[in-house]
Amino acid sequence: xxxxxxxxxxxxxxxxxxxxxxxxxxxxxxxxxPPEDPxxxxxxxxxxxNVIQLFNTLDPAPxxxxxxxxxxxxxxxxxxxxxxxxxxxxxxVYLPLPLISHEVTENIRMGxxxxxxxxxxxxxxxxxxxxxxxxxxxxxxxxxxxFCLTISQHASDxxxxxxxxxLIAESLIIIGWVALWKPVQFFLYDLWPIRKRRRLCxxxxxxxxxxxxxxxxx
Numbered sequence: 001x002x003x004x005x006x007x008x009x010x011x012x013x014x015x016x017x018x019x020x021x022x023x024x025x026x027x028x029x030x031x032x033x034p035p036e037d038p039x040x041x042x043x044x045x046x047x048x049x050n051v052i053q054l055f056n057t058l059d060p061a062p063x064x065x066x067x068x069x070x071x072x073x074x075x076x077x078x079x080x081x082x083x084x085x086x087x088x089x090x091x092x093v094y095l096p097l098p099l100i101s102h103e104v105t106e107n108i109r110m111g112x113x114x115x116x117x118x119x120x121x122x123x124x125x126x127x128x129x130x131x132x133x134x135x136x137x138x139x140x141x142x143x144x145x146x147f148c149l150t151i152s153q154h155a156s157d158x159x160x161x162x163x164x165x166x167l168i169a170e171s172l173i174i175i176g177w178v179a180l181w182k183p184v185q186f187f188l189y190d191l192w193p194i195r196k197r198r199r200l201c202x203x204x205x206x207x208x209x210x211x212x213x214x215x216x217x218x
Contacts, residue, residue, distance in 0.1 A: 045092045045093075046094065048095060049214075073115065073119075093108055093212070094213070108209065119197075120201035138183035148175055149172070152169035
């Protein structure tokens with residue numbers, strides 16, 4: 001089973017990866033339903049003409065420590081997004097036969113694993129930081145809401161009876177609930193995409209990777 005890629009390509013050939021400029025972002029997708037055969041392995045295929053296409057050429061680190069090229073990262077990530085999370089997956093990189101060696105295979109394997117482990121750790125750190133911040137914001141919001149509700153109940157005593165007192169009381173109630181909007185949004189909605197990104201990056205890093213000769217170059 002080959003995972004399809006929804007991004008842009010410069011060639012219509014199926015499964016072929018090419019470098020193109022694009023904004024750095026990840027479209028949100030839902031994981032597919034589990035396959036009927038639990039032992040079925042999904043395949044993410046990349047066809048490249050040179051190893052350097054996979055890596056950021058501006059990164060001076062050794063190959064196995066280099067950052068992946070942004071387009072290669074997006075291609076792999078988007079392909080894994082379309083695979084059920086519980087399904088095993090294998091990354092297959094096709095290279096011209098003269099470029100394939102044990103050292104090249106290990107460098108690619110380590111480079112991909114290290115890159116997505118790093119992205120997973122970044123997502124985990126972001127999740128931890130936001131969790132602490134929004135938990136504090138939630139506590140502050142609850143205290144502020146309690147203050148607003150208390151003041152609104154005594155608005156008629158503080159202000160003269162009439163429409164002004166009622167308007168102030170209703171405004172305080174609204175302001176109090178609005179103060180909870182951001183932390184509530186995080187715990188209900190924003191938390192899950194970050195958690196999903198961390199888990200998916202860890203899955204990619206742990207997936208098998210193989211390097212095979214490109215049939216078109218044989």
